[in-house]
Amino acid sequence: MRVLYELAGAEDRRFSPFCWRARMALAHKGLEAKFEPCGFGEIKAKVGFSGHDRVPVLQDGARAIPDSWAIARYLEDSYPDRPSLFGGTAGMGLARFVNDWTDRTVHPALARLVTPDVYDHVSPEDRDYFKKSRETRFAMSFEQMRSERPKHVPNWMTALAPLKATFEKQQFLTGEIAGYADYILFGAFQWARCTSPFQLLDPDDPIYAWRERMLNLFDGLARKADGYPV
């Protein structure tokens, strides 16, 4: 029995970018799983058995693997006959860089734009925690973040500039076939898609076309998730 413990918001909306990395990795490997929802306040109780206190956690038989990167590594090592997530050791090293770049460049720039919208999709019982923790992190109220949003759009476009150049030349970060590096990056866009109506990309942006390709993968897995049409 395989279970992916995921963050869940109001009306079971699954918006965690890290959980989407794991979900796309499972789909890439063609592995089925039960997707167990955890509200912010339920995480410890639900995944405590694993010795961890954050999601995603993948339970695969007797094993419990925390952390999206460790899950991808585990799947690659444990299911070597399925399609490769990394495409070899060089691809794995470079995916690690894409992971660090996404966490440190894409996520902070995107969080400035969508965090107040995420709030609307957090479960009522988690909203106080979410508002307090995020307003502290950004040192301003959600109201102020919303009003300052236009000011942060140029920074978002600057962060994306290298991606735009790459997707002018190739279909996916990993070339002609999507790989785990694409799932890392896509998690950020899916986080936004599940929570915010804010338009992040122009339709004529090569990154928009890449996101469409990602939404189409695995029979439209990510497109079917509750979110805002983009």
Place this chain on the structure above:
Amino acid sequence: MRVLYELAGAEDRRFSPFCWRARMALAHKGLEAKFEPCGFGEIKAKVGFSGHDRVPVLQDGARAIPDSWAIARYLEDSYPDRPSLFGGTAGMGLARFVNDWTDRTVHPALARLVTPDVYDHVSPEDRDYFKKSRETRFAMSFEQMRSERPKHVPNWMTALAPLKATFEKQQFLTGEIAGYADYILFGAFQWARCTSPFQLLDPDDPIYAWRERMLNLFDGLARKADGYPV
């Protein structure tokens, strides 16, 4: 006969980051070449035979290949029995992203810090061209750039943040063995090393340790080049 046409400054200093990408790629493949110096003003005359007007240009027998990325692709395709630069198609796709990221994020942040120092190593006959074109690009004099340098250091550190995280966990961008993605990035650091005494990295920065490993590759190829000890 194999010839790499490279940019050369005063006293034959070879500081072009793009030429260093090609030079390291040749070394990775274990291929010998003649390294032909071209001052800024000589480029057209020297590589015009190839139909191109920029360096690097690699001449390999009857073929002439311009552009560092095209040279790496050519070497990988033409010498498949030599050590791989990309480590497969996923690695090649991701190296393309590192190329775009380096060109659009690392180079602009670094150019703010070192361009006035580069001037000191440009050949006397090229200095007017270099000063005019760069002062126009940055819309300020070299004197002003120097005085504003401290202001741009935080932006440089922000650009490097993902690299720092990656090199805390692995030896090279491509994992345990350096690959073309490392040479792309290293070109930027070698450009600075050949032209500027400005200290770009703290010795306890994991990126510093990576740069040391790069300087040691191929029997110290890059360390032996004229430059500032770092």
